[in-house]
Amino acid sequence: MLGNAGTKLDILILGDAHLYHDHGGPIAFDPEGLLSTITGIVNVIAGYLAGVYIQRKGKNFECIAKLLMMGALLIGLALFWGQFFPIAKKLWTSSFVLLTIGLDLVILGILIYAIELKNIKWGTNFFLIFGRNSLAIYLLSELLLVIFQLVQVQHGLSFYNWINKVFYQVIFPGAFGTLVFAVSFMLLCWFVGYLMDKRKIYIKI
Structure with missing residues (x-):
């Protein structure tokens, strides 16, 4: 991860302080x-x-x-x-x-x-919801992720990690629980897009 040409170039040109640090690692790796x-x-x-x-x-x-x-x-x-x-x-x-x-x-x-x-045509409307408001749904997913990670439920445990630990991992232990969590997060964003579509609200550039 840290020995590839891309990372070396990023550190050389941009500097370590201006790059993404995964999980707070001491060395930058920017995907x-x-x-x-x-x-x-x-x-x-x-x-x-x-x-x-x-x-x-x-x-x-x-x-x-x-x-x-x-x-x-x-x-x-x-x-x-x-x-x-x-x-x-x-x-x-x-x-x-x-x-x-x-x-x-x-x-x-x-x-x-x-x-x-x-x-x-069966099932296509589900995906059309994403297509009609792709920008808004994408920005919502990023914003929600940041909020979920910033809100602290327990000491050192964000809401994002807490709900995965106490709910999804209890019902579906392991990698499958993480998958169900991700799908649930996606469906939450989709539902907001669905409500926007019902009200004919479309955000485009």
Whole structure:
């Protein structure tokens, strides 16, 4: 974690004091550093290009086939490149970029086939709630997380850790309890988005 080029570059240019310190560690490790931001931009550009391609080509079998083929090719390249350059989300490595773009293209192709061509609409409104107010829901999730971590319930124990410890870990011990906690947090943010959608409140740039 601390021996990668991204961290060394961040410390060299920005300095240790200006970087993210995970769990209060003495040495900085920023998962959104300079190098990882550059590779992250590639994902954004790829998403834009995929959207432009779908708009121009139309939602048809040829479009779906090309999305699936390109996705499979990128996934194959990612798995090959990952043997030499690790697939790491925290570092947002180039192999991770190839893998995520490949998976996205495959998922896009499947969704276009199911929703647009086969007209399977069941369950789509759940995800549309996120899409209609994605900025507001994202900011809410960040704000709630900060509030939950700042509110102290017991000495040295935040509300965030307390509710996980006394509720979720009691009912669902271990990693599964952490997953249920995360899903519950996500559904809380979704519910706020649902209320905003019902009232036709949309926050966009």
